[in-house]
Amino acid sequence: MLMSHITTHVLDTAVGRPAAGLDVVLQVESSGEPAGPRWVEVATGTTDADGRITDLGPDSLSEGTYRLTFATADYFDAQGVDAFYPEVTVAFRVTSADQHYHVPVLLSPFAYSTYRGS
Template sequence: MKSQITTHVLDTAAGRPAQGIQVSLQTEGETGWQEIAAGTTDADGRVTELGPDRLEVGTYRIEFATGAWFEASGTPSFFPSISLTFNVTASGEHYHVPLLLSPFAYSTYRGS
């Protein structure tokens, strides 16, 4: 079974999945952001097991360790990390949060 939150990272500069990026799923708590799950993108650039299969309605974010990933390949980059903050508005509904990445830009959208 997939987690309620999944992600997929594509390296648009290289035209391939971004394998090996560390990913952290966090929830907003009273004392700030707290990690509730972590993973690493697979050979297809995906993390399909990121957290529980059911989350409460609330604000979450996914933190991508992009700087370390680019550094490991010797590629200069601008963003040491990328944080995508989003709202879970329906408990039990699937949320796919992809990241399109290059060394000096990124974009995202709500996927399916």
């Protein structure tokens, strides 16, 4: 199975299961001269039943700073759960176009954590 260079896996730790149906946007930082840095959308996706997106982004990436924004308000609203964070944004650096970047998120209505996965 061919996997994109950026993937994610979201687990809803409050209920102990994958966060299915969570929308995610991948962006890259652009120089945006003369206005300064700005973010450009690269791809979008929605987590599957296992809380994963395995096809997020293009087949190749240039080095730079990227970010994933997770639409947590929509996810929790759909479940009737009041949550503190309307979105979670995780910025990270791509230092080699040949590497795979897996960005997992552990999510609850009032907290989140992330790490570089494999």
